[in-house]
Amino acid sequence: MTANNNTLFQKRVSIEQVEESNELAPKFDKDGLISCITTDATSGEVLMLGYMNSEALEKTIATGEAHYFSRSRQVLWHKGATSGLVQNIVEMRIDDDQDAVWIRVKVAGNGASCHVGYRSCFYRKVPVGNRNENAPGQMDEQICLEFTEHEKTFNPLAVYGDVPNPTQL
Numbered sequence: 001m002t003a004n005n006n007t008l009f010q011k012r013v014s015i016e017q018v019e020e021s022n023e024l025a026p027k028f029d030k031d032g033l034i035s036c037i038t039t040d041a042t043s044g045e046v047l048m049l050g051y052m053n054s055e056a057l058e059k060t061i062a063t064g065e066a067h068y069f070s071r072s073r074q075v076l077w078h079k080g081a082t083s084g085l086v087q088n089i090v091e092m093r094i095d096d097d098q099d100a101v102w103i104r105v106k107v108a109g110n111g112a113s114c115h116v117g118y119r120s121c122f123y124r125k126v127p128v129g130n131r132n133e134n135a136p137g138q139m140d141e142q143i144c145l146e147f148t149e150h151e152k153t154f155n156p157l158a159v160y161g162d163v164p165n166p167t168q169l
Contacts, residue, residue, distance in 0.1 A: 007054055007058060008024060008058055008061060009024055009025060009026055009054065009057075010023040010024060010025040011025065012025045012027060012098075013025075018097060018098050019096055019097065024094065024098070025098055026054075026057065026094065026098045026099070026101075027097065027098050027099040028053070028054065028099075029099075031071075032053050032054065033051040033052065033053055033069060033071070034051065034052050034053075034057065034099060034100065034101055035049065035050075035051060035099070035100045035101070036049070036050045036051060036052050036066075036068065036100070036101040036102070036103060037049055037100065037101070037102045037103070038050060038066065038087065038102075038103050038105055038113065039102070039103070039104050039105070040104070040105065040106075040107070040111070041090035041091070041104040041105055041106050042106070045119075045120055046120060046122050047087075047105070047107070047113040047114075047119070047120045047121065047122075048113050048114065048120070048121040048122075049121070050066075050068040050069075050079075051068060051069050051071060052067065052068055052069055052101065053069040053076070055067075055069075055076055056068050056069045056076055056077075057101070059076070059078070060089065060092070060103070061092070064088060064089045065078065065079070065080070065086055065087060065088055065089065066078075066079040066080075066086075066087035066089060066103060066105060067079065070166060072166045072167070072168045073164075073166060079113070080107075080108060080109075082159070082160060082163060083109070083115075083154075083159045083160065084108060084109050084159075085107055085108055085109045085110070085111075085112055085113060086107070086108040086109075087103070087105040087106075087107050087108075087113065088105060088106045088107075088108065089103055089104070089105055090104045090105060090106055091103070091104040092104075109154075110153050110154055111153065112153035112154055114153075115156060115160070115165070115166060115167075116152070116156060117152030117153060117154050117155060117156045117159075118149045118152055118153060119149060119153045120149065122148075123147060123148055123149040124145040124146060124147055124148060125145065125146040125147075125148050126143065126145060126146075127143065127144070127146060
């Protein structure tokens, strides 16, 4: 089978091919993106959820370093190019219908992956099960996030300087 649009990827032609073959035929969403879950290769901790377009996925495969597509900035993004916190791929997997990627990484430097300065982008926990017994579907009180990391791994201002914050309101 020939590659689609001169890339590493195969054209999706059948469910059997997508689910049971050894052909890489990723399904990008309507915006041309595929979700990528990134975990620490040693601890298994979830570090971040990012998105890749076909170029980012190709560069990640070719270089062994994580590349993403920034939805807020609309640019290809080599993780660690600015901060030095490069994510070196230990293993990459694709899910059953090839519409999500999981990468296990070793992070250069201090091991952090969050632009806010924490190790993981998932540094807060959402409490669950606080339902109001008298009003089904209602909570007893407003939800308060709980921090799971209590100190930042690095100072974002020192690392990124005046680079615009990628978080959009």
